[in-house]
Amino acid sequence: MQTAFEEHLNKNLPFLKGKKLLVAISGGIDSVVLTHLLHKLNFNISLAHCNFMLRGKESNKDEQFVKELGEKLAAPTYTIQFNTKTYAEENGLSTQMAARELRYNWFQELSKQHNLDYIITAHQKDDVIETFLINLTRGTGLNGLTGIPEVNKNVVRPLLPFNRNQILVHATKRKLQWREDSTNSSIKYVRNKIRHKVVPFLKELNPSLLETFSNTLENLKGSQQIINDRINEIKEKAVSVTDEAIHFEISELKKLSNPKVYLYELLQDYGFTEWDDITNLLDSQTGKQVFSSTHRLLKNRETLILSEINDTEQIVxxxxxxxxxxxxxxxxxxxxxxxxxxxxxxxxxxxxxxxxxxxxxxxxxxxxxxxxxxxxxxxxxxxxxxxxxxxxxxxxxxxxxxxxxxxxxxxxxxxxxxxxxxxxxxxxxxxxxxxxxxxxxxxxxxxx
CATH class of the missing domain: 3.50.40.10 (Phenylalanyl-trna Synthetase, Chain B, domain 3)
Structure with missing residues (x-):
């Protein structure tokens, strides 16, 4: 796997060479293998570990394990403890979403503070199919079915071409040590239920599931690119941007074959969920509005106006x-x-x-x-x-x-x-x- 990993970096992620990398490491097998692979190739790596304080002594042992690994590899190591449950309650988030928000915010802070070029995470091929199925069951557009991006701004995921079994074989052969998260075996969480119940069943139906799924993802990405090109054309005709808002010309939107679909593509990043209500705005009277948690879409004569929701506590x-x-x-x-x-x-x-x-x-x-x-x-x-x-x-x-x-x-x-x-x-x-x-x-x- 070391050779295949090196070839993948040289071919697809050559920009990582010579850069300062922050590796997000939980102590689990995926992030430990990723750390060793990069270290073996003499990359300039630092380690970042989040203790979410959700599993008592087990969480503390994970943190200690990462510190010892960082010392062994002579890699700068940063750790932090989060009161994740309190943060989740205060912000109305699930524990998983709270943990995600906390860790990525901290990774970005570390990157700025220490002038690090890229954040490296250990997502791999099995994670992609699990995410696909989670999004599919919750309801999503094509964008939510195209998998986890390998490069998203300064976040890079170089393990995506490799599956869980390949990683396990490599770790075993190299006699690497890692930490097992006891909650990974619990089906309390949606991802674990899909991992332990749904994916094994699908692999029974199709032993080559991961390979055929990868081909399907490539096809979906190609379709998404066509959609993106079309949306950019629509934006040139129907969308104008000011300092305070984004304006959508209703007359142009009504010319489209299916305005609801286009509105979804244009507005999906702003937290809206009531797409029928948004489509109805096209024929509503001036003053009608639809809200997301962060934005408002307002009908004003022949225009839809998208703006951020004002802070109600601002000084008046x-x-x-x-x-x-x-x-x-x-x-x-x-x-x-x-x-x-x-x-x-x-x-x-x-x-x-x-x-x-x-x-x-x-x-x-x-x-x-x-x-x-x-x-x-x-x-x-x-x-x-x-x-x-x-x-x-x-x-x-x-x-x-x-x-x-x-x-x-x-x-x-x-x-x-x-x-x-x-x-x-x-x-x-x-x-x-x-x-x-x-x-x-x-x-x-x-x-x-």
């Missing part, structure tokens, strides 16, 4: 002291005070010239009408102001409607206020009470 009031030159939160603004000679003959022309020449996103405000500190906040129900260019008072809700702002645009609108009065609906309209006039002696110019 920001102060701007006098003589502030710029702020970055909650919105980036630049401030500049401009004094105007009051006795200039063409004073009114100059002042209004400043106002008229303001570029989009810039306003000129009568400085003397302001009371500091100014405040910045989101709009609230009942807010009203006196829009410049119009006569009289207007509720913001009516102003937004007339301006045809989407719900997302309304939510992302900030107000600059003085003494509780709206000075500027930022980026949209100045309040008439704060405009410059022939009596203005100083201007506050604000640039968005």
């Amino acid at each position: 009031l920001f102060e701007v002291p006098e003589n502030t030159s710029k702020i970055k939160k909650p919105i980036k603004l630049k401030f500049k005070k401009v004094d105007i000679p009051f006795d200039t003959k063409n004073h009114e022309t100059k002042v209004f010239g400043e106002l008229i020449l303001d570029k989009p996103g810039t306003v000129s405000i009568d400085y003397d009408q302001l009371e500091f500190p100014l405040t910045i906040r989101k709009w609230q129900k009942g807010d009203a102001f006196y829009p410049i260019g119009l006569n009289g008072k207007k509720k913001l809700s009516k102003f937004f409607k007339d301006e045809k702002l989407s719900l997302l645009e309304k939510e992302n609108t900030w107000l600059l206020c003085s003494k509780g009065q709206i000075v500027w609906v930022i980026g949209k309209r100045l309040d008439n009470r704060f405009k410059v006039s022939k009596t203005t002696s100083a201007i506050l110019k604000i640039k968005l």
Whole structure:
């Protein structure tokens, strides 16, 4: 297996040579064999072991085993202990998902801290078929059936071409030592139930299951690539991206033969599950929404708008002291005070010239009408102001409607206020009470 492993690296993963590798090692047979294979080939490896504190003394013995192996191989070894059950409860995760999140987050932190190039995990061919069957039983798209990627950004899985039996034979011949996880034999977990009950039955039906399954995966990957190419074409026609959201043109989506399928491919990475509801948005009235745990899809006239769900605990009031030159939160603004000679003959022309020449996103405000500190906040129900260019008072809700702002645009609108009065609906309209006039002696110019 050593020779086959080396040939696989040379042919398919040559970029690993000369790099600093962080090997994720549990102490089990797969990760131990992977560690020895890389060490034998003189790769620059460090070891990372997570103690999830789920099996008492057994977990501690695994940690000690890895430390001793790292010392034996003269490889830097990092270990950490996680209170996995508490983390799972606090974040509403299963124990398995909590452990996965904890370990990968830590691996990435180690990589940055120690300038390591790649994270190496010991997933092998049997893991791929187990993952396929798990995803199949839970329901998934083609993407969930194409197996575990060999390279995913900085995570590399060089054992994928090898099966569990090959690894066991190699470990036995080399008289390697490893740790057995007692929970691996329990069918309490879904993966173990598939490993011990389902896969053996399938291998009885087809002794060459792993080989034929590998061929099937290659075919599925080819099909997925065709889909990806088609989705990229659709994105060029139907999708536009801004800093705050992704917009999908409904007219373009409706031209497709099966919009539901395309919507799944376009939105599957955002946590949505109610695909019928999402498809129904195409013909819903403006304002209808569908939520995932992290995102919202909003129908706004002829567009679907995808955005992240706002943090409900964010600060709602920001102060701007006098003589502030710029702020970055909650919105980036630049401030500049401009004094105007009051006795200039063409004073009114100059002042209004400043106002008229303001570029989009810039306003000129009568400085003397302001009371500091100014405040910045989101709009609230009942807010009203006196829009410049119009006569009289207007509720913001009516102003937004007339301006045809989407719900997302309304939510992302900030107000600059003085003494509780709206000075500027930022980026949209100045309040008439704060405009410059022939009596203005100083201007506050604000640039968005």
